[in-house]
Amino acid sequence: MKIKSLTLRIFINTMLVGVAVYFVCAVIFTDSFYKYFENRIFSELENECDYLSLLPNFTDVKTENRITVIDFQGKVIFDNKANPAEMESHALRAEFLEAMEKGSSKVSRYSSTMLQKNLYFARRLENGTVLRVSCQQYTVGVLMFGLSQELLCLLVIALIISGLVASGLSKKITSSIEKIDFENPETNETFSEFKPFIKRISDENFEKKQREEIRRQFSANVSHELKTPLTSISGFAEIMKSGSADKKTMLSFSEDIYNEAQRMILLVNDILKLSKLDEESITMEKEEICIEEICIETIKSLESYAKKKNVSVELENKTKEPAYIHGVPTVVKEMIFNLIENAIKYNKESGSVIVKIEKISLEKNYLRLCVKDTGIGIAENQQERIFERFYRIDKSRSKDFQNNRTTGTGLGLSIVKHGAKYHNAKISIKSNVGEGSEFCLMFPIM
Numbered sequence: 147m148k149i150k151s152l153t154l155r156i157f158i159n160t161m162l163v164g165v166a167v168y169f170v171c172a173v174i175f176t177d178s179f180y181k182y183f184e185n186r187i188f189s190e191l192e193n194e195c196d197y198l199s200l201l202p203n204f205t206d207v208k209t210e211n212r213i214t215v216i217d218f219q220g221k222v223i224f225d226n227k228a229n230p231a232e233m234e235s236h237a238l239r240a241e242f243l244e245a246m247e248k249g250s251s252k253v254s255r256y257s258s259t260m261l262q263k264n265l266y267f268a269r270r271l272e273n274g275t276v277l278r279v280s281c282q283q284y285t286v287g288v289l290m291f292g293l294s295q296e297l298l299c300l301l302v303i304a305l306i307i308s309g310l311v312a313s314g315l316s317k318k319i320t321s322s323i324e325k326i327d328f329e330n331p332e333t334n335e336t337f338s339e340f341k342p343f344i345k346r347i348s349d350e351n352f353e354k355k356q357r358e359e360i361r362r363q364f365s366a367n368v369s370h371e372l373k374t375p376l377t378s379i380s381g382f383a384e385i386m387k388s389g390s391a392d393k394k395t396m397l398s399f400s401e402d403i404y405n406e407a408q409r410m411i412l413l414v415n416d417i418l419k420l421s422k423l424d425e426e427s428i429t430m431e432k433e434e435i436c437i438e439e440i441c442i443e444t445i446k447s448l449e450s451y452a453k454k455k456n457v458s459v460e461l462e463n464k465t466k467e468p469a470y471i472h473g474v475p476t477v478v479k480e481m482i483f484n485l486i487e488n489a490i491k492y493n494k495e496s497g498s499v500i501v502k503i504e505k506i507s508l509e510k511n512y513l514r515l516c517v518k519d520t521g522i523g524i525a526e527n528q529q530e531r532i533f534e535r536f537y538r539i540d541k542s543r544s545k546d547f548q549n550n551r552t553t554g555t556g557l558g559l560s561i562v563k564h565g566a567k568y569h570n571a572k573i574s575i576k577s578n579v580g581e582g583s584e585f586c587l588m589f590p591i592m
């Protein structure tokens with residue numbers, strides 16, 4: 147059973163500790179008191195024995211204690227509480243043997259019922275007999291049983307104290323949690339045990355702020371990116387509306403408007419894809435997908451574009467059997483499309499693109515997809531930045547409207563990055579300016 151209440155848990159723990167301490171103390175104290183009293187009784191018995199040894203006979207002695215006289219053979223010759231004739235020989239009794247040997251002895255023995263204990267003091271007298279004085283004492287168990295009411299009382303007090311301590315302690319703990327300022331966790335003075343917890347909250351706060359900042363920047367960028375083509379469209383349309391443009395200019399303007407509108411469509415599509423990947427709450431259906439099939443399809447769809455750019459695209463499949471990964475088809479297609487499209491777009495005249503698929507076994511099995519081009523390359527200090535939203539290395543170069551694609555949105559690699567994160571895939575990049583680039587994706591395979 148799991149205990150949910152903090153108060154109850156502290157209560158049970160303090161109580162258990164209290165009860166344990168209580169029992170240990172009770173045992174130690176009872177034991178030492180018991181031993182102390184036993185010693186006192188023995189010395190009283192000894193005193194009585196010494197006093198008796200001075201008397202001529204014991205018949206008239208008034209005492210609670212039992213007096214026995216044993217002759218040197220162990221035969222009882224006097225007993226104030228029983229008839230000596232009916233008593234068995236005491237020759238083998240420990241107190242007798244020891245007194246005969248050493249002159250005196252102290253011995254304690256339990257009665258047959260174990261409820262009582264007999265204490266004996268014996269001394270060898272000058273006439274050769276042994277004088278034994280004995281009394282009865284309760285055993286520890288009986289003593290404790292006799293004290294059970296008091297012990298119970300103490301137990302109840304212990305329970306009440308544990309209850310009070312527990313509720314006080316849990317109140318203190320909960321109130322110190324309540325006092326934590328979760329917005330500024332670092333400023334809190336609290337128990338040192340809470341420090342890791344507070345550190346985590348402040349880390350999470352930091353990440354949250356960062357995410358908010360990225361989102362805020364993204365919205366600002368989106369507005370800016372959408373405003374630029376809209377301003378051009380509006381400008382062209384205004385001139386056309388005034389009727390001052392000749393037919394040739396009109397034709398060129400309408401083409402510009404068309405291109406700007408196309409660009410906006412591309413942009414809005416990419417933004418929608420990104421925000422879908424960004425919504426962590428949305429779970430997209432994952433299924434088994436064949437990477438090779440997607441590559442073949444993508445290369446086919448980019449065939450005419452590659453021809454126009456005079457770039458050759460080749461697929462190299464190094465896996466023996468078809469390689470499947472578990473993923474969202476539309477997202478994976480989008481990622482592969484972006485990489486191959488970039489490899490063609492940022493290539494040189496009569497350059498080439500090689501798309502390679504292979505299986506890799508590290509601690510886990512991976513499917514690695516690499517897109518290698520012979521293009522313009524990416525400088526080392528840009529290699530991280532190109533994955534940022536709207537980031538393009540050379541914006542001026544993308545002012546070529548011949549193909550819609552040449553005007554990139556700067557969102558392609560962001561989509562690749564988010565898609566990779568969604569699939570637990572790793573991205574790596576190798577590139578030298580002027581020599582070409584290679585983008586690799588490592589998808590884990592189950």
Ligand SMILES: Nc1ncnc2c1ncn2[C@@H]1O[C@H](COP(=O)(O)OP(=O)(O)O)[C@@H](O)[C@H]1O
Binds near residue numbers: 556
């Ligand atoms: N294969 C590549 N070779 C050279 N530069 C590249 C390559 N891929 C991407 N880049 C650079 O990274 C930038 C961002 O790429 P991306 O996010 O796909 O945006 P877009 O292609 O829409 O411009 C590109 O503008 C380009 O400058």
Ligand SMILES: [Mg+2]
Binds near residue numbers: 488556559
């Ligand atoms: Mg791109």
